Amino acid sequence: xxxxxxxxxxxxxxxxxxxxxxxxxxxxxxxxxxxxxxxxxxxxxxxxxxxxxxxxxxxxxxxxxxxxxxxxxxxxxxxxxxxxxxxxxxxxxxxxxxxxxxxxxxxxxxxxxxxxxxxxxxxxxxxxxxxxxxxxxxxxxxxxxx
Amino acid sequence: xxxxxxxxxxxxxxxxxxxxxxxxxxxxxxxxxxxxxxxxxxxxxxxxxxxxxxxxxxxxxxxxxxxxxxxxxxxxxxxxxxxxxxxxxxxxxxxxxxxxxxxxxxxxxxxxxxxxxxxxxxxxxxxxxxxxxxxxxxxxxxxxxxxxxxxxxxxxxxxxxxxxxxxxxxxxxxxxxxxxxxxxxxxxxxxxxxxxxxxxxxxxxxxxxxxxxxxxxxxxxxxxxxxxxxxxxxxxxxxxxxxxxxxxxxxxxxxxxxxxxxxxxxxxxxxxxxxxxxxxxxxxxxxxxxxxxxxxxxxxxxxxxxxxxxxxxxxxxxxxxxxxxxxxxxxxxxxxxxxxxxxxxxxxxxxxxxxxxxxxxxxxxxxxxxxxxxxxxxxxxxxxxxxxxxxxxxxxxxxxx
Numbered sequence: 365x366x367x368x369x370x371x372x373x374x375x376x377x378x379x380x381x382x383x384x385x386x387x388x389x390x391x392x393x394x395x396x397x398x399x400x401x402x403x404x405x406x407x408x409x410x411x412x413x414x415x416x417x418x419x420x421x422x423x424x425x426x427x428x429x430x431x432x433x434x435x436x437x438x439x440x441x442x443x444x445x446x447x448x449x450x451x452x453x454x455x456x457x458x459x460x461x462x463x464x465x466x467x468x469x470x471x472x473x474x475x476x477x478x479x480x481x482x483x484x485x486x487x488x489x490x491x492x493x494x495x496x497x498x499x500x501x502x503x504x505x506x507x508x509x510x
Numbered sequence: 511x512x513x514x515x516x517x518x519x520x521x522x523x524x525x526x527x528x529x530x531x532x533x534x535x536x537x538x539x540x541x542x543x544x545x546x547x548x549x550x551x552x553x554x555x556x557x558x559x560x561x562x563x564x565x566x567x568x569x570x571x572x573x574x575x576x577x578x579x580x581x582x583x584x585x586x587x588x589x590x591x592x593x594x595x596x597x598x599x600x601x602x603x604x605x606x607x608x609x610x611x612x613x614x615x616x617x618x619x620x621x622x623x624x625x626x627x628x629x630x631x632x633x634x635x636x637x638x639x640x641x642x643x644x645x646x647x648x649x650x651x652x653x654x655x656x657x658x659x660x661x662x663x664x665x666x667x668x669x670x671x672x673x674x675x676x677x678x679x680x681x682x683x684x685x686x687x688x689x690x691x692x693x694x695x696x697x698x699x700x701x702x703x704x705x706x707x708x709x710x711x712x713x714x715x716x717x718x719x720x721x722x723x724x725x726x727x728x729x730x731x732x733x734x735x736x737x738x739x740x741x742x743x744x745x746x747x748x749x750x751x752x753x754x755x756x757x758x759x760x761x762x763x764x765x766x767x768x769x770x771x772x773x774x775x776x777x778x779x780x781x782x783x784x785x786x787x788x789x790x791x792x793x794x795x796x797x798x799x800x801x802x803x804x805x806x807x808x809x810x811x812x813x814x815x816x817x818x819x820x821x822x823x824x825x826x827x828x829x830x831x832x833x834x835x836x837x838x839x840x841x842x843x844x845x846x847x848x849x850x851x852x853x854x855x856x857x858x859x860x861x862x863x864x865x866x867x868x869x870x871x872x873x874x875x876x877x878x879x880x881x882x883x884x885x886x887x888x889x890x891x892x893x894x895x896x897x898x899x900x901x902x903x904x905x906x907x908x909x910x911x
Contacts, residue, residue, distance in 0.1 A: 406538040412616045418539060437534075444541060454541070480539055488615045492545035492576050502534035 399426040399434055401470075403501040409480055412487050415459070416480045421501070423470040428505075437467040437502040438478075444495035454490045456482045458499060546573050548617045549580050556590035556624030559583060574614040581610045584622045589652050593625040627653035649682060656682045657693040657743075665698065669705045677717040677726060678702045685721065690749040692718055696739045696781070703732035723748050723798040725777075730792025737790075741782035748796070751776045756843060759820030764845060771803050773846040777838065787840045800834040800846060810848045817842070 404419025421436050428434070438458055446452035458465050460476045468476055480497075552569045553559045559566050560583045574580045584592040584607040595602065595609040599618045603610045609620065645668050647660035658680060669678070680698070682689050702716045706729035717726045725748060727735065735744060753764050753774050764772060777796065779786045802808050813827040813836040825844070827836035834846055 401533075403535060404537055406540070408540045408542075411541055411543055418537075444539060454543075456539070487543075490543045492543045495541050495543065497539040498536050499539065500534065500536045 395427070397428050397432065397505065399428060399470075399505065400424045401434060401436060401503045403436070403503070404478055404499075409482075414481060414484060414487075416482070418478050418480050420475050420477050421460075421468065422475045423473055426470065426473050428471060432471075433506065434470040435467060435504045435506065436470065436476075437504070438465055438499050439502070440497065440499040442497075444482075444497040446491070447494040447496060449493075452491060452493070454482060454495055455486050456480050456497065543576075545576050547576060547614050548572070549574050549611065549614065550617075550619040551582055552619065552621045553584075554593075554621070554623040556626070557584055557586040557592065557622070559622050560585055574611075576614060578614050579610060579612050580614055581608065582620055582622065583608050584624070586624050586627075588655070589627055590624040591627045591653060593623040594621070595623075596621050647680070649685070651685050651689060654689055654749075655691040655693065656685060656689045658682075658698070659695060660698060662697050662701075665701055669701055677715045678705075679717040679719060681719040683719040683721045683724075689721055691745060691747040692720070693743050693745050694718070695743050696736065696741070699732055699739070699744060700736045703729065703736050706732060718746060720748060723796065726795040726797075727789075728792050728794070731789040731794055732792070734788060734790035734792050735779065735781075735786055738784060738786045738788070739781035740784045744779060744781045744786065747776070747778045748798075749776055750774065751843075756816070757818060757820075760816050760818065760843060763816060763820040763822055767845075767847065769847045771806065771848060773800070775844040775846065777841040777844065779841050787842065789839060793837045793839050794841070795835060795837050796844075797833050797835045798846070799832055800829065801832070802848070806848050808848065812847060814845050814847070815842060816845060 400423070402420070402422045402424070404421070407418050409416035409418065423434055423436075426434065440458055442455055442457060444454040444456055457480075459479050459481050460468070465476070465478060549572045550569065551559055551561065551566070551572065553567050559570075561570075561572055561581070565585065572580065582595070584595060586592050586607070592607050595604060595607075597609070597611065597618055597620045599611070599616065601611060601613065601615075602620070603612055609622075611618065611620070645660070645664040647658050649656040649658045651657075678698075680692065680694060682692055699716065706714055715726050715728045716732055717724060725746060751774050753761050753772075755776070756764065756774065764774065775796075775798070800811065802811075808829050811827065811829045811834060813825050813834065814822045815825055815838070816822055822845075825836050825838065827834055827846075829835075836844075838844070
């Protein structure tokens with residue numbers, strides 16, 4: 365976080381005694397933006413379950429400047445790959461609220477629940493074995509007018 | 511000047527504020543797809559289930575390989591029929607009492623339920639000809655089984671009379687159900703057997719009429735049955751069965767037969783858990799309807815006893831008015847068919863009768879050999895005669911010369 369304090373010095377003009385005069389003093393300060401974002405942990409899902417909860421994206425203690433936002437992005441190839449044979453896969457979709465999830469903007473405290481959804485057909489065709497898939501989350505903070 | 515410197519500084523600072531900051535991380539999603547699944551079978555009251563040839567009752571859990579199949583068979587108890595076989599996965603293939611889960615993909619539960627077979631009480635009469643005396647016996651019909659009960663006093667009065675009848679008849683043929691099993695009180699067997707011993711009575715046997723067949727026990731058979739019975743009744747069952755219900759060796763023997771129209775009969779008599787198969791020299795005459803196929807030669811209709819080991823023994827039979835009648839010296843599995851059979855005798859083939867049967871391929875080879883032999887003899891005779899002629903010619907020529 366950047367913390368910046370701007371201060372400017374002003375000099376008041378001097379006048380001869382007997383006359384009154386005034387001036388404007390500008391006082392400035394800056395409150396730094398703070399936020400905390402949590403993403404899901406690595407998690408096992410249950411075989412043959414169509415929608416597996418994997419955790420939440422949660423924005424807590426957010427203090428953002430007006431017009432600024434936090435963006436959380438999830439990148440995945442949508443495949444659970446067999447640990448012994450990477451060509452054997454189970455397709456899945458990362459979802460939030462029933463819709464496919466790729467990114468979301470946050471301007472205040474909020475939580476989004478994520479699920480890994482796998483169709484019954486995909487489960488039925490999956491050979492026995494251990495499978496692993498990877499989801500990469502990226503959290504960014506930016507203003508609306510750079 | 512100072513103001514201008516301150517403004518520039520403010521702008522630079524604002525620019526710094528707009529630079530984004532970012533962070534993140536990767537998470538792994540893992541899952542294990544199992545190589546086996548649990549198939550839980552819940553069997554209701556009124557029967558049992560079999561899995562891999564073993565019977566079970568109640569709730570049992572089985573293991574099936576992923577992508578493998580699983581078969582369960584319902585075995586209703588007496589007086590019950592299979593009501594339903596259901597699966598929570600909805601992928602069962604049903605066939606009579608069999609249910610097959612073609613592809614096991616997850617843990618599943620199969621439920622097997624039974625219900626009581628339809629039960630009706632019908633009165634059947636035991637007609638006696640001669641003096642036209644008839645008594646009414648009661649029969650309780652459950653599914654394919656009729657249990658007969660009779661007032662013994664009435665039965666005694668019936669049998670004591672000069673009936674002039676040949677047989678005492680228990681007639682179940684008029685029931686609406688397709689009865690193939692009759693439970694007869696041993697008292698009827700004993701009473702009829704006793705009176706068949708009385709030559710003046712005229713009764714010679716007990717006839718049981720089914721909807722699609724008839725069985726007549728002679729006096730010796732009735733006495734043998736009476737002597738072997740261990741319960742208060744005997745159960746007589748006669749039904750056409752699919753050859754798949756035969757033993758493997760029996761089925762192989764029947765499958766080897768080239769005939770198209772083969773009826774497999776299962777005839778059984780028991781008293782409690784005791785199987786009664788020996789009639790001690792007596793016999794039972796079996797009569798059942800037979801419909802010849804178009805163009806079928808009814809003169810080749812034959813009946814064969816099929817032993818447990820798969821051997822086949824022909825029994826005498828006759829065909830008249832749409833019925834095949836044969837005499838069984840014991841009860842077991844029989845086949846009714848027509849035409850020449852492999853491993854058996856064609857009653858109209860003199861070669862088979864001469865060879866004694868079980869060598870049917872020779873029915874073709876032997877005639878061919880006879881023909882070849884005869885031809886060979888003819889050729890030899892011809893050559894001999896010709897040589898003799900040539901010899902005489904040359905002799906004459908030398909003389910002339």
